[in-house]
Amino acid sequence: MTGTTEPFGARLRRAMDERGPLCVGVDPHASLLAEWGLNDDVAGLERFSRTVVEAVADRVAVLKPQSAFFERFGSRGVAVLEKSVEEARAAGALVVMDAKRGDIGSTMAAYAESFLSEGAPLFSDALTVSPYLGYGSLKPAVDMARESGAGLFVLALTSNPEGGEVQHAVRADGRSVAATVLAHLAAENAGEDPLGSFGAVVGATLGDLSSYDLGINGPLLAPGIGAQGATPADLPRVFGTAVRDVVPNVSRGVLRHGPDVAALRTAADRFAQEIRTALAAA
Structure with missing residues (x-):
């Protein structure tokens, strides 16, 4: 890292120690807006997002807005997302932008600049990215994250059933695609203390993962707790x-x-x- 910002991994470890490791998703899809009695429009989106930030940004380690649910409203929706990110970070939560960007060359660099460059309207503490154009395609995002003190969460072992056809595919060297992604992340995080800034997305619903080396010295973002069926006791x-x-x-x-x-x-x-109870018993 060349900037003055403390690396994401260090900030995340401190937030997890102080607030616990919970990440709350901010997913204002139409059905939830309806459940809240809100219209499926920009006003409903803004009310939903500001309420979530007000309720939990001062007490959880991480908020994870899903960019797609804001983008569907066009520029006005993105403006709501910008404000939500700003307010969540001001309240002390780290923001992981769930945008799952993945591309090559100058396009990947532009995505990185959008979310990982300090001063950008959507600057976030970390960004979810897809490595399935080849892990090396993420280099612009890796470089930008190092420069700004941000982090990445790279899709590795996702909980959707379709993911296995790519992630469990075996390479010529006998190693699965997911294991290759994890190995790249371990290399990115080598020597970092107390925690590297380059994490993996690994579904909490996947069951026994003992065949994979999850010791990447980086964070493991684990979707699937609650409505998708996994419980804290499963961790x-x-x-x-x-x-x-x-x-x-x-x-x-x-x-x-x-x-x-x-x-x-x-x-x-x-x-x-x-x-906390589940981790204390581990």
Whole structure:
């Protein structure tokens, strides 16, 4: 890192130690807006997002807005996303932008500049990216993250059933594609303390992952807690010795309690405590 910002991995470890490792997704899709009694329009989007930030950004380690649910409203939706990122970071939460960008060359560099360049309107603490144009295609994002003190979460072992046809495919050297991605991340994080800034997305619903080396010295963003069927108690079994580096993501399990701010806080606090209990027993 060439800038003055403390690396994302160090900031994330401190936030996890102080607030617990819970990540709350900010997913304002149409069905949730309806459940909250909001219109599926920019006004509803803004009310939803500001309420989530007000409720939990001062108490959880990470907020993860899903960019697509903002982008569908065009420039006005993106403006809401920019404001949500700003307000969440001001309240002390780290923001992981869930945009799953992946491209090559100057296009990947432009995506990196959009989300990882300090001063950019959508600058976030970390960005989700896809390595399936080849891990090397992510180099502009890796370089920009190092420069700005941001991080990446690279899709490795995702929870969607379609992912296996690519991620479990075996290369000529006998190693799976997912294992290759994890090995690249371990190399990025070598020597970093207390935690590297280059993490993997690994689904909490996948069951036994003992055949994979998850010890990448970086964070493991784990979707699937709550509505998708995984529970905090599953984390030690799924992640084994790497469980301390897991950032469990809960979206609907918290968001369905809105628009009441107190109910959202109670739900987030409950998941955070269940996660702490599970990790303490690991």
